[in-house]
Amino acid sequence: MRQIEAAQVTQAVKAAAIAANYEPGADLLAALARGAETEESPSGKEIFRQLLENARIAKEERIPMCQDCGLAVVFAEVGQDVRLVGGDFDQAINEGIRQGYGEGFLRKSLCHPLTRANTGDNTPAVIHTEIVPGDRLKLTVVPKGGGSENMSRLYMLKPADGLAGIKEKVVTAVQEAGPNPCPPIIVGVGIGGNFERAALLAKKSLLRELGQANPDPEVAVIERQLLEEVNCLGIGPSGLGGRITAMAVHVLMQPCHIASLPVAVNIQCHASRHQEVIL
Amino acid sequence: MAKTVKLTSPLTDQDVLQLNIGDTVLVSGVIYTARDAAHKRLVDLLAKGEPLPMDLAGQIMYYVGPSPARPGRVIGAAGPTTSYRMDSYAPTLIKMGLKAMIGKGKRAVEVIDAMKAYKAVYLGATGGAGALISQRIKAAEVIAFPELGPEAVHRLEVEDFPAIVINDCQGRDLYEQGVREYRRTAAR
Numbered sequence: 142m143r144q145i146e147a148a149q150v151t152q153a154v155k156a157a158a159i160a161a162n163y164e165p166g167a168d169l170l171a172a173l174a175r176g177a178e179t180e181e182s183p184s185g186k187e188i189f190r191q192l193l194e195n196a197r198i199a200k201e202e203r204i205p206m207c208q209d210c211g212l213a214v215v216f217a218e219v220g221q222d223v224r225l226v227g228g229d230f231d232q233a234i235n236e237g238i239r240q241g242y243g244e245g246f247l248r249k250s251l252c253h254p255l256t257r258a259n260t261g262d263n264t265p266a267v268i269h270t271e272i273v274p275g276d277r278l279k280l281t282v283v284p285k286g287g288g289s290e291n292m293s294r295l296y297m298l299k300p301a302d303g304l305a306g307i308k309e310k311v312v313t314a315v316q317e318a319g320p321n322p323c324p325p326i327i328v329g330v331g332i333g334g335n336f337e338r339a340a341l342l343a344k345k346s347l348l349r350e351l352g353q354a355n356p357d358p359e360v361a362v363i364e365r366q367l368l369e370e371v372n373c374l375g376i377g378p379s380g381l382g383g384r385i386t387a388m389a390v391h392v393l394m395q396p397c398h399i400a401s402l403p404v405a406v407n408i409q410c411h412a413s414r415h416q417e418v419i420l
Numbered sequence: 421m422a423k424t425v426k427l428t429s430p431l432t433d434q435d436v437l438q439l440n441i442g443d444t445v446l447v448s449g450v451i452y453t454a455r456d457a458a459h460k461r462l463v464d465l466l467a468k469g470e471p472l473p474m475d476l477a478g479q480i481m482y483y484v485g486p487s488p489a490r491p492g493r494v495i496g497a498a499g500p501t502t503s504y505r506m507d508s509y510a511p512t513l514i515k516m517g518l519k520a521m522i523g524k525g526k527r528a529v530e531v532i533d534a535m536k537a538y539k540a541v542y543l544g545a546t547g548g549a550g551a552l553i554s555q556r557i558k559a560a561e562v563i564a565f566p567e568l569g570p571e572a573v574h575r576l577e578v579e580d581f582p583a584i585v586i587n588d589c590q591g592r593d594l595y596e597q598g599v600r601e602y603r604r605t606a607a608r
């Protein structure tokens with residue numbers, strides 16, 4: 142058994158939360174630069190340029206990329222040969238979020254659902270823990286903005302709806318979202334599993350390097366077709382009209398019940414933030 | 421033909437009537453911030469017949485909840501939040517003389533109708549460009565509801581704050597026009 146201290150977890154989560162908000166990934170920067178080149182609409186091109194400039198300022202001037210520093214989603218892959226000592230795992234993660242959002246001058250965006258009173262420190266995080274082989278601990282901090290999360294949808298389709306039904310729902314979700322989720326977006330799609338698994342698949346698909354195809358060729362084809370259809374909508378950057386509404390569509394698929402066809406669409410704005418650490 | 425117009429708050433009817441969808445506006449002067457929670461408080465105050473923390477006549481409301489300022493800085497990131505969450509409150513404020521709203525995303529018919537009836541405009545700032553936009557904010561001060569944290573009402577002083585006219589006083593909509601221009605049918 143390899144021992145990992147809870148304090149190490151806190152430290153790692155804190156650093157990742159800060160880095161995610163200030164340092165856009167190379168994949169995102171490349172996609173924005175490509176967009177500035179290829180977008181046909183003049184206003185869309187200008188938005189891509191602004192977003193590149195925004196990313197530069199965020200990193201150099203230490204201002205978060207977006208004022209919505211997100212609800213902190215944390216994916217934890219815990220090696221089965223890891224033993225956590227010196228504290229409670231979820232508490233250690235939440236402490237990292239508390240410290241990162243405090244010391245990193247990040248916005249605290251969590252509140253009581255009914256009174257709307259702010260929790261003050263951006264906790265609790267939404268934590269997804271998985272046990273995997275090995276003696277490592279992988280933590281991925283994903284700050285997720287409210288604007289794009291609000292435009293996400295879950296559909297329980299009939300098996301007869303098939304691939305055509307799935308496509309129709311994905312396109313409808315993006316169309317209804319329109320300018321609201323800060324396009325250019327990334328569309329995360331979860332197909333199969335059950336009610337909660339489809340949503341988790343959709344969210345997980347967003348962790349993949351931007352624009353990398355699903356390794357399964359059958360799914361990769363669906364991704365390509367969906368991207369094309371979504372980009373026919375004409376919403377464009379900031380919703381001002383243009384060819385690039387989505388920079389990518391990522392799909393994850395798994396078997397489902399013989400009676401069901403769950404489909405989740407998790408919309409990710411261009412402020413696609415995820416930071417991974419391995420302990 | 422889209423034009424660029426420099427405006428200084430407070431705005432007059434003439435200021436907003438000259439604007440067409442697609443125009444770029446560079447706003448200078450004082451603007452106020454409010455998100456859903458602050459809007460609810462403002463509308464509740466009005467319902468009770470109590471005074472608002474600011475005089476709305478000719479003013480500009482920016483839908484934003486900024487991130488905290490680092491020591492020595494004016495403000496943190498400060499891009500727009502999605503405007504539809506303010507739709508149920510906006511007509512009341514427009515009737516009180518509010519001349520412009522800055523945010524991102526679609527507005528409800530009721531808000532567009534109120535803009536037409538009372539001569540006001542809706543301006544779009546680039547969603548997610550919070551670091552870039554923060555550089556146009558020269559001063560910031562919380563003037564009401566500090567307990568709301570990032571949702572408190574701030575008084576901002578801005579210089580050449582860039583925005584695009586999404587809905588003008590004629591009830592037109594730039595989002596609809598943009599989509600019409602670039603939409604095509606998917607080959608299935």
Ligand code: SF4
Pocket residue numbers: 207208209210285286287288289321322323410411412499500501547548549
């Ligand atoms: S949707 Fe994303 S980019 Fe837009 S304001 Fe929210 S977090 Fe920022």
